[in-house]
Amino acid sequence: MDFLTFFQQCINGLSLGSMYALIAIGYTMVYGCLRLINFAHADIMMVGAFLVFFAISSFDLPFYAAAILSIALCGILGVMIDKIAYTPLRNAPRISMLITAIGVSFFLENLFNVLFGSTPRFFNAPAFFSQSLDIFGISLTIITLIIPLVTLLLLGGLLRFLYHTKQGMAIRASAFDINTVRLMGINVNHIIAIVFAIGSTLAGIGGIFYAISYPTIDPLMGVLIGLKAFAAAVLGGIGSVGGAVLGGFILGFTEVMAVALFPDLGGYKDAFAFLFLILVLLFRPVGIMGDWRLEKSRF
Template sequence: MDISLFLQQVVNGMSLGGMYALIAIGYTMVYGVLRLINFAHADVMMVGAFATLFLFSSVGLPFWVAIFLTLLLCGLSGMLIDRIAYRPLRHASKISILITAIGVSFFLENTFNVLFGGSTRYFEAPEFFNQTRDIGGVVITQVALIMPVITILLLLALLWLLYRTRYGMAIRAVAFDVNTVRLMGVDANRIISLVFALGSSLAALGGVFYAISYPTIDPLMGVLIGLKAFAAAVLGGIGSVTGAVLGGFILGFTEVVAVALFPELGGYKDAFAFLFLILVLLFRPVGIMGDERLERSRF
């Protein structure tokens, strides 16, 4: 493999990793606050892709307006899921909440299967995203350039929110000890709803960019992608926002570059991510940025 092709695959890997990272952030934030693996999270990504396609292709809204409305819709959907499915079970056993999360996932998948059919749909996006640039002999698409940049900018914005605002302080306090926060007069449920809204909006954005890069969508598209994003969150250190982004980039890079270096193993590309995760966790079970001494300290 020549150097230009290798660099091109690196950029593609970073683009895919950025998409994984956006979804992994939602997993890690919800776990940090509720110690809950929200299995419906990846299906919110699917909702984002379908909502954008509907608003852009069927309603005729400008693409950026469609994305903005999708983020609002999915943010509200995340809050609604928390309000209906999870809030009544705040004091229930963890297994009850886990089963509920799986049930919400099945509900979203089957609802969209009924509304849009189970067949694969072509995701129509503006030609701008498919335009290519030649940078030093490396030919890459606009979306491959945009995705990592947007991910890093959103990470910085999220870290600013968490460490420089009152809402961020409240989120970190709820993650540390929700009962003490309630005694201090803070509405913990409102803070948890904010976390669901942020995570769901980021997942929707990840779904939109995934659909742009691989322009087909279906109601089950979130299943495998969600597993990989969850693996990225665990790899980076679940409960750490920065770790989730780092894990996403590592996973995306590994998946793309490994197939580029060993094309005969292309049929096993989905296994590379989980094999890499197993190897890392064998030597560092808490993940790259996890710390057993800081188990209760999140984000």
């Protein structure tokens, strides 16, 4: 493999990892506050892609208007899931919330299966995103460059929100000790709703990016992607926003480079990603950016 090919594969891996990172942030933030693996989170990215598809095909909305509407509705959906499914179980055993999360995931998958059918649909994105750019002999599509850039901008905005606003401080405090935050008079349910809104919005953006890059969508598209995003959150150190993004980048890079270096083993690309996760956790069980000293991770 020459240098130009290697660099091109690095960009592709960074793009794929950025999509994993957008979804992994939601996993890690919800876990940080509730110690809950929100299995329905991955299906919200599927909802985001289908809402854009439906808005364009049924209402003939422009792509960008459909995307903005979809992202907003994904944020609202995340808050509704929390209010309807999780808030009544705040004081229930964690296994109850975990089973509920699995139930919500199955509900969303089957609902969209009924509404749109199980046949994969072609996602017709503007031709602008698939145009190629030749940079120093490297051919890259525009969407491949847009995804990492948008991901880094969103990460910067999120970190600024978490560290420079009162709501962000409350979210970080809830991640450290939610019971103490409740005793201080802070409306914990409101803070958790913000967490769900942020995570679901980012998942919707990730779903749209994924549909543009791999232009077929189906109701089960979030299953494997969500599993990889969760693996990215664990790899980076679950409970850490920066760790989730780093884990996404590493997982995407590993998956792409494994296929590039061993093309005959392309069918095992998912196995390479999870094997790398296992190797890292063998030596650092808390993840790359996890803190050994804390039982509860901070953002």
